[in-house]
Amino acid sequence: MKPRHHVSRTAIELIKRFEGYRRKAAQLPDGRWTIGYGHTLTARQGAEVSEDDAEALLLYDLIAVAKAVNELTFTPLTQNQFDALCAFAFNIGVESFRASRVLKQVNEGALIQAACGMELWRKAEFEGEVILIDALVRRRAAEKALFLTPPGGAWVPVPSAVLKPGLDIEAEALVPASPPAPVVTSLEGEAVRVLREDEPAPRPLPPEGESPVTAAAEAVTARLATVFPDEAAAPAAEPEPEAEPAPHLEDARPQADFAPPITVDTGGEDAAEPEAEPFELVPPEPAAEEAPELVIEENEPERVVEGPAAPDLFEQPSPANDARAAEAPSVDEAEAAARERVVIDDTAPYEFIPTPVQPLQRPKDGYLSLVSLAVLGLAFFAGGLFWAVNAQAGLEQPAWMSPKVVGALACVAGVGFFSIALFLLLQRLGQAAERADGNPRI
Known part of the structure; x- marks a missing residue:
């Protein structure tokens, strides 16, 4: 005791x-x-x-x-x-x-x-x-x-020469x-x-009206201005010439390099400049084909001399190679082709040949795994019940991790495992009985 x-x-x-x-x-x-x-x-x-x-x-x-x-x-x-x-x-x-x-x-x-x-x-x-x-x-x-x-006061001696202390990295959390x-x-x-006793100093407040970044930038700028005085102002840059508008498409026609300059004789300062004639493109006239001469004689009916006759549109074109010289097949060849011809009768009944279906291969009866699952479920149930009754909650643990909640979850998991194992075991036994009677279920 x-x-x-x-x-x-x-x-x-x-x-x-x-x-x-x-x-x-x-x-x-x-x-x-x-x-x-x-x-x-x-x-x-x-x-x-x-x-x-x-x-x-x-x-x-x-x-x-x-x-x-x-x-x-x-x-x-x-x-x-x-x-x-x-x-x-x-x-x-x-x-x-x-x-x-x-x-x-x-x-x-x-x-x-x-x-x-x-x-x-x-x-x-x-x-x-x-x-x-x-x-x-x-x-x-x-x-x-x-x-x-x-x-x-019976302290255990730990000589420094025998056991030299080392650093415990795991104790850094203390x-x-x-x-x-x-x-x-x-x-x-x-x-x-x-x-x-050591009252922490209050944090400095930013100045009103401007941010600390702006104040720091202005201070640096003022300091640089005192160290490096301003030089003479640079001459103002000349304004860039304005870009000329793009010429019209009609004015952008290419000019020949060898064209001589055009000079106009004004005939004096007061002479009026002659107006230029508008430029026009004149298509060339097609060359006239020589038509056949028509000769009309008196006391004779009028005759017209025509060219060669036009081909008939419904006439089959003649072959342009040696195939036109091929001869028609002989009677013996036609009979041989008729004998080799396959005739398909659509009215004949079609004979259906079913594809042989292989029966599904059942896995071997794993009764040991089902028994193990049932034992695991019972262990979960017993352990969860024992934990919920005897365990004590820690101070730092949240409410949902209390021993009662964890024990209840373990009991539910154990009941689930045992139920699944029992269902699968009964299903295996029923299938084994059906196969023994000769009426397997697919």
Whole structure:
């Protein structure tokens, strides 16, 4: 039977060091009151306690924490490990400790992993923002050191000359990317005030009326103007001559290179310029063909001498090669061609010859695979049922990944696998019975 531990003076001093002593009750942002070393159960407005009474209230609060740690852990723990877990659970809350990965790893026997997992609880909400708190980093380090301290101080020697330490790249996630925020909590007054020592500087606002890019460009331009004075203004460029309009198609006719220049005799300054005649193209007259002479004699009927007669349009053209000399086929050849001719009778009935159909080849009865599928379904169902009943939800897991939801999905999958296997098995047995009766189903 696992022994029950009690909180020792070591855990009490560790908690008192990080909780701080508050003599008068102060109101929290959520409306509750706190007094002493983080006591909230019986605190009220105007109450005052001494240090001894505050320690008594702390011991009263640790009763429930020690009971929860004793009941939730199943791995044998040393006194230092129990004290570290009690201090850890007092800080994050019993419900958060119940759903944390630290408790899961402790029950699995992975005590070193559990100690390292305690360091991950180091962020808190401050002014609506979740930030890394310096005091929480130190508190987790102290709890981890207490958890790893062996009973009686019997440390295991690790000589540097024998085992030279190396860099653990996988542990880089424990190193914060930015320095933690130093936050200080006031212990005086009727209201709890949390102050941040390194208040971040506000971001510079852009000047009104112009963008930062425009202001920077103007500053650079002014600086260059002082370094390189302006030179004499360059002469203005002459305007380009306007392009002449394209000539008309009639004026773009090519001119002969050898044509002599045209000179006009004006006959004086006052003489009028003669008008040029319009240019015309005159088609050449076709040469007249000599017509046959018609001779008409008196006392004789009129005769017309005609040329050669026109060919008849309906007359078959004569062959222009040696084929016209080919002779007609003989009688024997015509009879041989008639004997070789095939006569098809469309009225005769057509004989239908069906194509032989090969029966489908049934796969071999895989009863082993169906039985395996059924066993897998039963395993899914049993595992999902066990997981939904015994598993505990983690703190960082969403609601749809809770153990009950995952277990229910596994049970549904198991029922589906078993049903499919049972259906296919009955179908195989029915087909085997039909083939045994001699009436296979295709």
